[in-house]
Amino acid sequence: MTDFAATKALFHLPAGMIYLDGNSLGPLPKTAAARVARTVTQEWGEKVITGWNRAGWMAQPERLGDRIGRLIGAEAGHVVLGDTLSIKVYQALAAAIDLVPDRKVILTDSGNFPSDIYMTEGLIKALGRGHELRVMAPQDVAGSIGGDVAVVLLTQVDYRTGRLHDMAALTKAAHGVGAVAVWDLAHSAGAIAVDVQGCGADFAVGCTYKYLNGGPGAPAFIYVAPRHIENCAPALSGWLGHAAPFAFDLDYRPGSGISRMRVGTPPVLQMAALDAAMDIWDHVDMAALRRTSIALTQQFIAGVEAACPMLTLASPRDPDARGSQVSFRFADGYAAMQACIARNLVGDFRAPDIMRFGFTPLFIDADDVDRAISIIADVMQNRLWDDPAYKAKAAVT
Amino acid sequence: MTDFAATKALFHLPAGMIYLDGNSLGPLPKTAAARVARTVTQEWGEKVITGWNRAGWMAQPERLGDRIGRLIGAEAGHVVLGDTLSIKVYQALAAAIDLVPDRKVILTDSGNFPSDIYMTEGLIKALGRGHELRVMAPQDVAGSIGGDVAVVLLTQVDYRTGRLHDMAALTKAAHGVGAVAVWDLAHSAGAIAVDVQGCGADFAVGCTYKYLNGGPGAPAFIYVAPRHIENCAPALSGWLGHAAPFAFDLDYRPGSGISRMRVGTPPVLQMAALDAAMDIWDHVDMAALRRTSIALTQQFIAGVEAACPMLTLASPRDPDARGSQVSFRFADGYAAMQACIARNLVGDFRAPDIMRFGFTPLFIDADDVDRAISIIADVMQNRLWDDPAYKAKAAVT
Numbered sequence: 001m002t003d004f005a006a007t008k009a010l011f012h013l014p015a016g017m018i019y020l021d022g023n024s025l026g027p028l029p030k031t032a033a034a035r036v037a038r039t040v041t042q043e044w045g046e047k048v049i050t051g052w053n054r055a056g057w058m059a060q061p062e063r064l065g066d067r068i069g070r071l072i073g074a075e076a077g078h079v080v081l082g083d084t085l086s087i088k089v090y091q092a093l094a095a096a097i098d099l100v101p102d103r104k105v106i107l108t109d110s111g112n113f114p115s116d117i118y119m120t121e122g123l124i125k126a127l128g129r130g131h132e133l134r135v136m137a138p139q140d141v142a143g144s145i146g147g148d149v150a151v152v153l154l155t156q157v158d159y160r161t162g163r164l165h166d167m168a169a170l171t172k173a174a175h176g177v178g179a180v181a182v183w184d185l186a187h188s189a190g191a192i193a194v195d196v197q198g199c200g201a202d203f204a205v206g207c208t209y210k211y212l213n214g215g216p217g218a219p220a221f222i223y224v225a226p227r228h229i230e231n232c233a234p235a236l237s238g239w240l241g242h243a244a245p246f247a248f249d250l251d252y253r254p255g256s257g258i259s260r261m262r263v264g265t266p267p268v269l270q271m272a273a274l275d276a277a278m279d280i281w282d283h284v285d286m287a288a289l290r291r292t293s294i295a296l297t298q299q300f301i302a303g304v305e306a307a308c309p310m311l312t313l314a315s316p317r318d319p320d321a322r323g324s325q326v327s328f329r330f331a332d333g334y335a336a337m338q339a340c341i342a343r344n345l346v347g348d349f350r351a352p353d354i355m356r357f358g359f360t361p362l363f364i365d366a367d368d369v370d371r372a373i374s375i376i377a378d379v380m381q382n383r384l385w386d387d388p389a390y391k392a393k394a395a396v397t
Numbered sequence: 398m399t400d401f402a403a404t405k406a407l408f409h410l411p412a413g414m415i416y417l418d419g420n421s422l423g424p425l426p427k428t429a430a431a432r433v434a435r436t437v438t439q440e441w442g443e444k445v446i447t448g449w450n451r452a453g454w455m456a457q458p459e460r461l462g463d464r465i466g467r468l469i470g471a472e473a474g475h476v477v478l479g480d481t482l483s484i485k486v487y488q489a490l491a492a493a494i495d496l497v498p499d500r501k502v503i504l505t506d507s508g509n510f511p512s513d514i515y516m517t518e519g520l521i522k523a524l525g526r527g528h529e530l531r532v533m534a535p536q537d538v539a540g541s542i543g544g545d546v547a548v549v550l551l552t553q554v555d556y557r558t559g560r561l562h563d564m565a566a567l568t569k570a571a572h573g574v575g576a577v578a579v580w581d582l583a584h585s586a587g588a589i590a591v592d593v594q595g596c597g598a599d600f601a602v603g604c605t606y607k608y609l610n611g612g613p614g615a616p617a618f619i620y621v622a623p624r625h626i627e628n629c630a631p632a633l634s635g636w637l638g639h640a641a642p643f644a645f646d647l648d649y650r651p652g653s654g655i656s657r658m659r660v661g662t663p664p665v666l667q668m669a670a671l672d673a674a675m676d677i678w679d680h681v682d683m684a685a686l687r688r689t690s691i692a693l694t695q696q697f698i699a700g701v702e703a704a705c706p707m708l709t710l711a712s713p714r715d716p717d718a719r720g721s722q723v724s725f726r727f728a729d730g731y732a733a734m735q736a737c738i739a740r741n742l743v744g745d746f747r748a749p750d751i752m753r754f755g756f757t758p759l760f761i762d763a764d765d766v767d768r769a770i771s772i773i774a775d776v777m778q779n780r781l782w783d784d785p786a787y788k789a790k791a792a793v794t
Contacts (some may be wrong), residue, residue: 001430012442021446028442033475036437036666037430044613045409045425049418049743057613086635087484094523110647115636118649122634126491126523135647160645209662216441216454216665228552237519238483239512248557248748250507250532253513264481264512265440265606268613269666346446 002285004292004361010280011213011363018368018375020347023187023325023358026213032276039272049266060271062263065221068212071286072185072204073195074223080258081274082266085186085207085220086115087236089153090123091261092203092222094235096151096180097123097131099202099228103150103179105132111138111158114183120153123235139165142173149179156194157187157323160354162315164192164323168199175200180228186210189221191293191324191360196223203228211324211360212281212350214274222261229257238263243341280362292361294319296369297326300357303373304328309382314354327356336385345375399682401689401758407677408610408760415765415772418742420584420722420755422462423610429673436669437583446564448665457668458659462618464675465609468683469582469601471620477655478664478671482583482604482617483512484633486550487520488658489600489619491632493548493577494520494528496599496625500547500576501528508535508555513581518548520632535560539570546576553591554584554720557751559712561589561720565596577625586618588690588721588757590683593620600625608721609678611671619658626654634712635660671716677759689758691716693766694723697754700770701725711751722755733782742772 012028013019019027043055052058065079073078082088093106098156106120136144138158139386145152152174156165169185174181180202188194190211196204208214224232234254239245240262243253254260298319304311304326311328329362330336330353337349347357357372379385407423410416416424440452449455462476468513469476479485490503503517514532521528535555543551549571553562568578577599585591587608593601601620605611621629631651636642637659640650651657695716701708701723709723727733727750734746745753754769776782 014440014443014445017445019445025441025448027445028437033434033437033442037434040425040430040433040612040670041409044422045430046411048411048414048416048424049422049745050738051422051613083480083484084635086479086661086694089632113636114639114645114647117647118634118636118639122632123523125630126520126632128525138609198603215437216448217663217667219664221660233522235519235523236484236487237515238481239510239515242511242515246512246748247725250511250514252518264483264617265604266614267616267664267667269670270614270664273437273666341447348446358529 002171002283002288004365007280007329007362008365013363016343016344018372020345020357020359020364020372022360022363023191023210024211024348025216026211026360027363027374028275029277029280031212031279032215032273035267035276036272039269057268061266062259064271064274064278065258067282068189068221069223071194071281072189072223074198075197075226075313078229078258079221079223080261081219081221081271082262083220085205086119088205088220088222089116089184090119091235092152092182092205093120093123093153095224095232096182096203098233099180099231100150100178103148105134105149106131106151106153107134107136107141107144107149108153109136109138110143112153112155112162113159113184113186115152116155142170145173145177145179147177149174149177151180151182153182155184155186157191159187160314160326160356162323162325164321165203171199171201179244187323187325190281193290201225208274213277215270218270218274219267224258224261232260234260236263240264240326250284284362289361293324293359296359296361296364297322297324299366299369300326300359300373303369304376307373307377311381324360325356325358327354329353330355334381335390338390339379339384340375343375343379345372399680399685399720401762404677404759405762410760413741415742415769417754417756417761417769419757419760420588420604420607421745422613423608423674423757424760426610426674426677428676429612429670432673433666433669436666451549454665458663459463459656461668461671461675461712462655464679465580465586465605465618466620466676468585469620470594471766472594472623475623475626475655476618476620477658478616478618478668479659481615482602483516485602485617485619486513486581487516488632489579489602490517490520490548490550492621492625492629493579493600495630496577496628497547497575500545502531502546503528503548503550504531504533504538504541504546505550506533506535506538508558508560509550510556510581510583513552522691533686539567542576544574546571546574548698550578550579552581552583553587557711557753558724558745559720559722561718564598568596584720584722585677590687598622605671610674612667615667615671616664621655621658629657631657633660637661681759684699686758690721690756692724693756693758693761693763694719694721696763696766697723697756697770700767701773704770704774707777721757722753724751724753726750727752729782732787733776736776736781736784737772738774740776742769
């Protein structure tokens with residue numbers, strides 16, 4: 001059983017701020033500052049080039065992969081870090097398409113993160129083999145997995161509503177028709193208990209700067225099921241995925257195992273920050289985290305709905321159908337969120353009308369939720385969102 | 398005129414070390430430690446998600462692009478940072494291929510960095526349109542640019558020998574037959590004066606952790622000539638290259654200008670380190686740098702050749718045909734370099750027999766070169782490389 005009062009003390013949270021945006025960018029683990037400083041001054045500064053071996057930089061993508069692997073139920077040695085989530089989606093999807101060469105349909109839903117869809121469109125165009133991206137409504141995905149589907153490409157937790165797909169059932173349905181499943185775990189890893197192995201997922205990808213608290217621009221991860229990895233010809237065949245990167249052969253030969261999904265030089269400073277964040281995760285019981293997350297989101301929904309009838313719940317009411325976020329719809333949601341932020345309650349706005357709040361038991365507790373409810377009630381009941389200062393829509397982070 | 402004694406004081410160099418490996422990984426600019434620490438504690442720690450706007454993280458790829466752009470002669474607003482060099486090669490090459498749709502030959506040379514070749518092989522395979530990668534010897538490139546060539550893809554400075562391609566002449570030759578030129582400036586940016594604009598280069602890419610001193614895993618850059626950018630459909634169409642990333646449309650529309658070459662979330666901590674490194678570069682006169690670099694390499698060649706007849710110069714003797722490195726061939730080069738490193742002279746080994754030394758006037762001066770020559774003379778004349786401790790070949794950084 002994880003002691004979440006203890007984990008909360010491990011984070012630096014800005015004074016007075018209630019931070020319900022850990023699903024966009026996790027806050028700073030206190031040890032990360034010293035870890036990054038050590039990597040800069042003791043490793044880069046003192047070891048310079050030899051840091052690749054002597055400070056373990058070169059092996060870090062696989063080492064971190066295993067630590068994240070535990071949180072998503074992956075087999076050891078089958079997760080690797082690198083690049084951005086968009087790049088990892090591209091790699092996973094390209095490999096998935098190769099596994100089902102006789103079919104042309106890639107099935108996704110409109111709740112998928114747009115970049116996943118953009119990368120898919122780009123890959124389809126590059127391949128030029130007539131693949132079709134079929135975008136369903138989320139609730140229609142299960143009924144659309146037919147015999148023409150090559151790949152089911154889904155983000156498990158909807159970035160706007162928090163709606164949670166049944167990963168096991170949809171993967172089983174995909175396999176039932178001979179398709180493969182690629183899962184984007186951006187809003188799952190560190191948010192809910194994930195079991196890629198138990199679900200039989202073929203590929204999974206995710207980012208590490210949200211619930212995992214790896215820092216702004218932290219690298220992404222990719223999982224490939226052991227049964228597939230030796231058949232995957234990496235779409236982005238960079239030198240660090242080569243069987244012998246330092247032989248400098250002119251011909252590409254993929255490395256063994258998940259390392260072939262590496263591409264170029266990994267971001268050492270970002271990995272140092274993520275490494276510090278994983279020191280916290282190594283001791284978290286994911287079942288306890290999920291229970292606590294559900295308690296917090298239930299408390300939040302009940303409190304906000306009681307105080308703010310003008311807000312419409314956009315997230316599933318059933319906690320089993322929801323990730324670790326709660327969203328409300330409100331026509332002036334952008335201005336309302338700006339008013340909340342001005343009162344030091346930080347959530348996110350997502351166009352056109354979604355006010356999104358993330359709940360991360362590692363550093364959010366029931367008192368924070370009560371305070372958040374009070375602020376939202378004040379903003380809504382006193383029409384603080386009607387202040388012209390908050391009305392101008394700008395690019396929202 | 399740049400004062401290189403002054404720039405040397407801006408770097409942290411390990412005590413007693415002569416670091417002739419800045420062409421693999423530049424050393425730590427002293428201000429980078431504080432800059433990164435500020436980004437971690439004051440920006441990530443205090444601003445959290447709002448750092449994307451309030452700390453300028455989101456605009457950093459273009460801001461840094463312009464600072465690097467000055468060093469390579471790019472027009473303002475036409476360089477952007479992100480990803481790794483392998484990914485940027487892929488993007489540039491894919492866009493270049495699109496510009497010459499009726500031809501199938503991609504011309505490169507065996508002195509190109511293997512990852513560029515691997516990424517090209519991968520792209521050709523993905524496209525499946527019968528493109529051919531033609532790999533010539535470096536000296537045969539000029540004579541091979543014929544009417545069937547779509548793209549000339551070259552690394553300007555050979556990573557093993559330092560041989561320097563004539564970028565202006567080869568670009569002109571490519572244009573003369575209707576081909577486009579993609580230049581990898583990995584060993585050029587910060588090493589020699591580059592003028593992509595004057596040369597008429599169509600695309601250029603490079604990394605920032607070598608001569609630019611951006612730190613281990615620092616992001617890559619890409620330049621696209623203004624005449625092409627609005628016709629480039631990015632091959633890796635990620636959300637941050639979208640015209641309106643935060644509109645979350647389901648259809649991809651490329652952003653205006655070079656920003657469309659962005660893919661995913663940029664590495665904020667790495668960019669902070671690079672930003673500090675660029676504070677030094679902003680004041681460097683590239684013509685003075687080149688003069689000093691040539692003086693250092695000439696001094697080094699003369700000294701080593703006089704003392705070590707068993708070493709064979711692998712770099713061009715003519716400084717105008719050479720980048721900012723000097724390489725020697727020696728059958729036991731791996732062991733000899735290990736012996737040098739044991740004496741605190743750090744260079745690189747590149748298979749099968751290349752001892753490689755980089756010269757970076759920002760922090761290497763004539764006294765360093767004299768000391769380096771003495772150590773190499775000691776290693777070679779006293780057969781220190783014959784020590785079994787140095788003989789075992791391992792993965793070399």
